[in-house]
Amino acid sequence: MNSTSKEENIISIEFGSNIKVTTPAVFQHDTGQILKFINVPDGAEVQFSNSNSEKTSNRIIQESQVIIPDFLIAEGLEITAYVQYINEDSQTTKKKIIIPIIPRARPGDIVPGPEEESFRQQVEGIMQETKEIAESIRKDADSGKFNGQDYVITEEDKQEIIQEVKDSAAVFITEV
Numbered sequence: 001m002n003s004t005s006k007e008e009n010i011i012s013i014e015f016g017s018n019i020k021v022t023t024p025a026v027f028q029h030d031t032g033q034i035l036k037f038i039n040v041p042d043g044a045e046v047q048f049s050n051s052n053s054e055k056t057s058n059r060i061i062q063e064s065q066v067i068i069p070d071f072l073i074a075e076g077l078e079i080t081a082y083v084q085y086i087n088e089d090s091q092t093t094k095k096k097i098i099i100p101i102i103p104r105a106r107p108g109d110i111v112p113g114p115e116e117e118s119f120r121q122q123v124e125g126i127m128q129e130t131k132e133i134a135e136s137i138r139k140d141a142d143s144g145k146f147n148g149q150d151y152v153i154t155e156e157d158k159q160e161i162i163q164e165v166k167d168s169a170a171v172f173i174t175e176v
Helices: 070-075 119-142 155-175
Strands: 003-007 010-014 020-022 034-037 045-049 057-060 065-067 079-086 091-099
Touching: 057 065
Parallel strands: 010 034, 020 091
Antiparallel strands: 003 010, 034 065, 045 057, 045 079, 079 091
16 A cells, blocks of 8 residues: 655655555645655665656655755656665665646746835835944944943942952952
8 A cells, every 4th residue: 555645845655565656746836845755765866857857866865855856846747756776786766756747837026016015125125224223323423422421330330340350350360
C-alpha cells in the first residue's frame, strides 16, 4: 500500500511495496515545494526531470526531505523523479515519483490598491523620515543641546557614580 498527501508545501510519500507513486498536483510557479519520505533513507539521491530536460537535477535526501527544483515547477510540465541508491559499487534506481503540475499564468507584480502604498513608496517614506530625524538631531547638537550644561546631578546619580568608581577600583586592584 502506498500513500501520498499534501499539506501546505510538503508532499508526504510512503511507497509501501510499490515502486511508483503519483503525488497530489502542484500549481505551476509555487516555490519551495518539499517531498517528505516516510520510508526512504537519508543519503538516497532524487533525480528530477521533465519532458524539457536533457539531464536530471539531482538532490540528496536529508532529514527525510528534498526540495523540488523551483525551475522545473515553473516550466509547468509534469515532473518525474527517480529515487536512486548510490554506494561505492553501484547506482540503483528503486523508486519513481510522478508530480503533476497544474499550469497557470505567471504571477504578476503585486499592485497596491488605490489606498495602499507600494513597497517602494513605503521604503522612500522610511528613508525620508530617517533623514528628517537625523537632521533634527544634528540641529540640536549644533545648538549645544547635548553639551550637558543644563544637567542637574541628583543624589541618586552621585551614589551610582561612587559605586561605579568603587567597582572599577576593586577590579583594578585585583588585576594588579
